[in-house]
Amino acid sequence: MDEDPKPFRLSKEHQTFALKMINENVLPRYRPKNNGGRGKVCNWCQGTRIDHTTEEGLIHPCERCVDHHKARETWKEYCKGFPELVERFLKKQIPLSKPVKQVGT
Numbered sequence: 001m002d003e004d005p006k007p008f009r010l011s012k013e014h015q016t017f018a019l020k021m022i023n024e025n026v027l028p029r030y031r032p033k034n035n036g037g038r039g040k041v042c043n044w045c046q047g048t049r050i051d052h053t054t055e056e057g058l059i060h061p062c063e064r065c066v067d068h069h070k071a072r073e074t075w076k077e078y079c080k081g082f083p084e085l086v087e088r089f090l091k092k093q094i095p096l097s098k099p100v101k102q103v104g105t
């Protein structure tokens with residue numbers, strides 16, 4: 001019997017968090033005026049705050065109107081609370097026992 005490995009898909013719950021987190025990290029000038037911003041509409045994403053969504057369901061924020069560095073840090077912190085997310089999004093960024101080559105010297 002062949003087991004068909006299910007492709008990884010980000011659950012609704014995690015996507016909801018991602019969207020909320022993206023909205024919280026919108027740069028001040030693109031925030032609505034009633035939220036202390038200048039109400040500028042981003043030409044890149046037309047105010048959706050989303051650049052694209054991957055096949056895994058990972059939502060990439062618009063880099064023009066969202067502080068994506070902050071968003072990424074927040075996302076990493078969030079991932080730490082879920083083993084499946086650690087596996088998927090944090091582990092592959094940690095070099096495993098591979099010696100780091102020094103460039104220059």
Ligand SMILES: [Zn+2]
Pocket residue numbers: 042043044045046047048049050062063064065066
């Ligand atoms: Zn944008």
